[in-house]
Amino acid sequence: MESPKYVELTQTSVSATSTFRFVDLFAGLGGFHTALAKLGGSCVFACEWVEGLQDLYQRNYGMRPHGDITTISAVLVPDHEFLAAGFPCQPFSKAGDQLGFEHTEQGRLFFNVLEILEAKRPKNFILENVPNLLKHDEGKTFARMRSELGNLGYTIRAERLSPHQFGVPQIRERLYMVGSLDSMESFAWPTPTDAKTHISTVLDANPPEARAIPDLLLRSLEMWDDFLTSSPASTDLPSFPLWSMEWGADYPYETTTPLEMLAAEGPTALHPFKGSFGVSFDGMTESEILRHLPSHAKRPGAEYPRWKKRFLRQNREFYTENQSWIDPWLPRVAVFPSSLQKFEWNAQGEERTVWKYVLQQRASGIRLKRVQSAPTLVAMTATQVPIIAWERRFMTQRECARLQSLGMIELPSQIGAAYKALGNAVNAHVVELIAQSLLAAGGVRGAQTLAA
Structure with a gap:
């Protein structure tokens, strides 16, 4: 007998002090979770297909992500007001084959995100990917994404931002897409501080775990x-x-x-x-x-x-x-x-x-x-x-975690796995600034509503 296509989802409790609920898709190390929780959000659902990162996410955030997003029925995802997703970038990266939607394993995961947006209608979302997505297939890929999101009723904004623009000493330009079911007239991207940064701010003095140059x-x-x-x-x-x-x-x-x-x-x-x-x-x-x-x-x-x-x-x-x-x-x-x-x-x-x-x-x-x-x-x-x-x-792994504004979380114990996860991670500080502006535009600032 064939197994069902979709897995059953367990319900997650919501903090009484939270002002909005969010889902964390392709969660990885939890950069989105770290940022949105600081703003008063409560995570009601997460998914991450790497089993080792599922274990780590549970230890860091107290909940275990579900696995393969393609096995999850969108209608069964808990209700939420904010969706965050750093869908895989390899199909669109200049470092890869740039197969885009034709990538057999990862290229169409964006459409799983669309299914959840259509089924649950969260008020806001934030997506993150490589800047090359804008140019992929002569701009046709991004144009289609924008069209699909617009067809669901979302107003879309997109911008390229890097942590070094906001005081974090890492040059890591990424494309951020935000959307809202409300008007975005009052939304503004965070203003780069362009304050001087220095790598020494994330370094430890003589860390014993550091690897020497071979x-x-x-x-x-x-x-x-x-x-x-x-x-x-x-x-x-x-x-x-x-x-x-x-x-x-x-x-x-x-x-x-x-x-x-x-x-x-x-x-x-x-x-x-x-x-x-x-x-x-x-x-x-x-x-x-x-x-x-x-x-x-x-x-x-x-x-x-x-x-x-x-x-x-x-x-x-x-x-x-x-x-x-x-x-x-x-x-x-x-x-x-x-x-x-x-x-x-x-x-x-x-x-x-x-x-x-x-x-x-x-x-x-x-x-x-x-x-x-x-x-x-x-x-x-x-x-x-x-x-x-x-x-x-x-x-070291810990120093690299600080480059992603994730200096306080537990990391994978294996060196290679830790660096790979950090390389795939979203910068939590940049996400926090973007999400704060998006929430404020819709009537939520930090852990307090504007009406309060």
């Missing part, structure tokens, strides 16, 4: 530090990503690609050219040529996108202009993996060293930023956690 990464940082200190003061270091494997390369890229040339004419078509670090392709077989092509040059397609052509052009021009001091340093970088051969300098005008800044290792290279803020936390591996360079260590 040896390979440490040696690559020492190598890039030598690059910076070797650069003449008269040379402007660019802000575009430095792709050192392009320094000495001259394979065609403007109107064709090496893979296209190999497919059309075979390896002899590339014999006159050079690959990574100026290695000549002369006499090489196809497999040998592929080994000496940069990884970014081996993407399929007859032509590179414009942004890649621009980076290739900029890097080759930079090398041509600075070859005299780069060449003595260049052999050192070739021994490292591709991700450590790329470097992004975002401290123009500052002291040229890696050891006074915040770093992050990404698949796209090492990124260096000023100490005013941390780079965006990402839901990837523990190696992509921000690095406090002057202490030769990664940020």
